[in-house]
Amino acid sequence: MPIFLLLGVDYNAQNDGFEESRKYLINNIAHTMPHTPSKIDSIKAKKLTSGPLLARNSIWNLVGQIAPMAVGIVAIPRLIHALGTDRFGVLTIAWMVVGYFSFFDLGLGRAMTNLVAQKLAAEKDHELPAVIWTANLLMAVLGLLGGVVLAFLSPVLVHHLLKTPPALQRETTRAFYLLSLSVPFVISTAGFRGILEARQKFRIINSVRIPMGIATFAAPLVVLPWSKELTAVIGILVVARAVFWLTYIYLATRDMPQILRTVEIDRSLLPMLFSFGAWMTVSNIVSPVMEYLDRVLVGMLLSLTAVAYYATPYEVVTKLLILPGAIVAVLFPAFSTALVADHAHAGKLFRRTVKYVTLTLLPLTLLMVLFARNGLDIWLGPAFASHSTRVLQWLAIGVFANGIAALPFALIQGAGRADLTGKLHLLELPFYVATVWVLTTNFGIEGTAIAWAVRVIVDAILLFWVAGRFADIFLRYRSIFAATAVIGTAFALAMIRMSLPIKLLVAVLMLISLSAVTWFMLAADERALLQGLRGRLLPPRIQAKATRA
Template identity: 40%
Template sequence: MSLRSNVLWNLAGAGLPLLVGAALIPYLVRNIGVEAFGILTLIWALIGYFSLFDLGVGRALTQQVAQQRVAGRSNEVPALVKSGLLFAGVMGVLGGVVLALAVEPLAARGLKVSPALHADVVQALRIAAAAVPLATVTVGLRGVLEAYEDFRAVNLLRLVLGIATFGLPALSVMLFGPSLTWIVAALMGARLVFVVAHWLPVRRHLGRGLGGVRAGRRELRQLLSFGAWMTVSNVISPLMVTADRFVISGVLGAAVVAYYTVPSEVLLRVLILPGALTGALFPRLASLMATDMAAATRVYRRSLLLSAVVLLPISGVLTFGAHWGLSLWLGEAFADRAAPVTSLLALGLLFNGVAFVPFAAVQAAGLARVTAQLHVAEAFVYFPLLIVGLHAFGLAGAAFAWTARVGIDLVLLLVVAHRSVFRRPPGAGLRHNLPTSEPERP
C-alpha cells in the first residue's frame, strides 16, 4: 500500500472519532458537570499514559519487524512478536498495580476532587487500573500491524475505539445516569474487545498462532535495545503533554481543569494530521534507511514541508477564532475562561505538529537514546516553568509553558535529524538494533 493511502487511512481512523467527540462533549459536560467531565479527561489521560508501561516495545516491534521483513528474515518475526507481547502484558499488569495503589492518594490529594465526587472517582480509577494491561498489549499488537503497513486494519480498529471513547460514556449516562464508575466500566469492556480484534489481523500476517513459538531472551534484548531508550521518551514526553492538567488540578482545583483540558484535547486532536503522516512515515523510513538513504531524505523533506503547510493556517484560525468557536460550542461563559488558553495552545500546536516529522526520522534511524536525552533535558525546563506560570498567570501561564516547551523541542529535533540522521551512510543508525548481519541491499 502506498504512503499516501496509509496516511489517508490514518486520517480516517483518528479524524472521524474527533467529529463524534465534538458532537458528544457538550452533552457530557451538561449531564455530568464540568468537574466530573474534567476528571473523565484525566482518566482518559491516565489509561493512555500507563499504557507506556510496555517500555517502548510497541514502537520497537514496528521498527524491528519492518527491518526483519525488508531483510528477508520473516521467519524470525513470530518469536520477536511473542516476546514483545508477553513482556508488554507483564509490564501492563505491573502498571495497573501501581495505578491501583495510587488511587486513594490521587483522588484525595492529587486531584483535589470535591467530596460529592470522591467515592465515584475512586471506583472509576480502580476500574481504569484494570484496563492498563489491555492497553499495553494493544499497543504491541498495533506496532506489529504498523510494521506490516496494514494501516487499514489499524485505523478501522482505531476508528471504532475512538467512537467508543466518546459514545460509550454518552450511552452510559443515558442508561445509568452521571456515574463515572459506569462510564469507565464501559470503556474497559471496549478495551477487552479490542485486544481480541487487534490479534486477529496480526495472526493473519504471521500466518500462524504463537502457541508453538518460543519467546527468547535474544528477541527481548533485541527489542529492549531500542525500547529501553524509547521508554524514557515515552514516559517523559506524554508526561509533559498531560502533566499540566494534573498540576492544574493540584494547584487550582479540579473545578477549573475542564477550562484547560477541553481546548487542550481539541487542539491535540488536530495533531491527527501530522500523526497520520508520521504513523505511516515511521515504518517506511525504517525500511528506506536500511536500503536507500537518498530516498529516505526526499520523503523526509516532503513530509516536513507538508506538515508545516497544513498546520500553519489551522493554527492561525484557532488562535484568532478561539472565543467565537468556543462560544458557539460550549457557551460564552465557558469561552471567556478557555479562549486565552486556546489561543496560546494553538501556537504550540504548530510547533508540536511539525516536530512529529523529525521525531519519526530520528527514531526510525534507531536513535531513541537521543530523543530520550532531549526529553529529559526539556523536562528540567518545562516543569519549573509550568509551576511558575500557573502561580503567576493561572491557566494562561500553563498554556504558555507548554507552547514554549514544544517550540524548543521542534528546534532541537530538526538539528538532530539534520546532523545525525541524514548525513549518515545507509543503515548506519540501524545496525545496533539487529543482532544478525546488515540487511541485504537490492
C-alpha cells in the same frame, strides 16, 4: 514565502554522521544479507514505503482520530446530564488513568514495531515470530503488573488523592477495581496493533480504532437506561477493551499467519527491546509533564481564571497537531523500513513529508494568528478575547514549529535512536520549567505562551540537527536561517493590530504568495498530479477556458 526548514533540508550520502546509526542497523538486522548494506533490493520494502500507500494510511489515521471526536462532542453533554458532574468527573479520570497506564509497556510496543519493520525490510521474515512473541510476552507481564498496581492504588486514589464525595467513594473504588482489569488489555493491544503498523495496515487498524474510539463515548450511553452506577459504566468499557483486544489478535495473526506456526522466545532480543523501549518511556513520561506544566504553573502563580484564559486557546490551536500526528504514525514504521532497505529513499520520503506538512500547517497557523482577536471575539466575547488573543497567537506559532518537529522525531526513532529523543527531552525539561516560571511571573499568560512557543521552536531546531547528524539528512544552515527569517517576519506581520478590511487584504496577499511558492516548491511529478486532479474535479467548460488563457 520560503518554507521553514524545507529549503534547508537536502540529502547527502556522504554525511559521516549516519555511519553510527547505519552500522548499528546493519550489525543487528542485516549482517547476513547477500546485498549491499546501504540498499536492499526488496520489493516488499518498496511497497511498504510507497508514497500512495503512506498517503492513504495518513488519511485513514486522520479519519480514525476525527470520527471518535465527533461522537464525543455529541455524547459528552448527554453523559454529563445522565451521570451528573461528579460521576462524569470520575469517568473522565478513568479515561485519563487508562491512557497513562499504557506507559507500563515501557515503550516495548514501539520497539517491536521498529524491529519488525526492519526485519521486513531485510527480508528476514523467519525471525519475526521470535521478535513478536518475545515482545508480546513481556508486554503481557507488564500489563498484568500495571493492573495489579492500579488495583492496589485504587483506594488511595479514591479516598486521598481525588476529592470524591463520600456518597460515591465506595462506588468509585469498585469502579477503579474494574478499571484495573482493562490495563492488561490496553498494553497487550499495543503489541498486536504494532504488528499491523509495521506492515502498514492502517486501514485495518482504523477499522478497529474508529469503533473503539466511538465505544469510549457510546458504550456508557448504552448502559444508562438500565444503570447509572459507575461500575456498570466502566464495566462496559472494560468489556469493550477485551473485545477489541481479541479483534486485534485475530487481525494480526490473520495478516501474519506464520507467527501462529512458530511460537518462539528469544532472550537475546531483550537488551535491544528494553534499550529502545526505555528511552521511549523517558519521552512518554517527560513529554506529558512538559505538555501540562504550563497550565499547572499558571494555576499556581496566577489564578484559576488565568488558566481558563490560557487553556481555552491552547485546546483549540493544538487540535491542528492531529494532522502531523496522523502522518507520523504512518512514517515511523516506514522510516524504520526505508532506513534499512534504501536510506536514499528515506531521505526523499523525509523531505517530501516536511514539505507537505509545512505547506499545510503554514497557512492555517498564519490565518489563526492574523484573525485571533476576531475569532475569539465572535466565539467567546470581547472580554475573553482581550485576555487570550496574544496567547492564541504565540501558541499558533509554536504549533507550526511543533507540527514540523514531529517528522524528524519519527525519523530519529525509526533509525533506532530513541535514546537521542529521550535525552533531548531530559535536557529541555529544566530549562523549560525555569522559562515558564520567569515569563509567567513577569508577563502573565502571554509570557507562558511565549515560553511554550520558544520551547517547541528550540525542540524543532534540535530535532532537525539530530536528524541531520544521525539519519543522513544534510541541513543547509544558510537556507534555514533565511527561511526562518522570512516566515518569522510573516508571523510578526500577522500579529500587528489592524482593521478587519486590512486583515482580509493581508490574508489574500499571503495566500497568493504561499500558493505561488507552493507551486515552485513542488516537483514535476507532484505538479502533474495536481494538474490531473484539477482535470478530474473542474467542469470541462472551465478547463477549456483555463487552457485558452
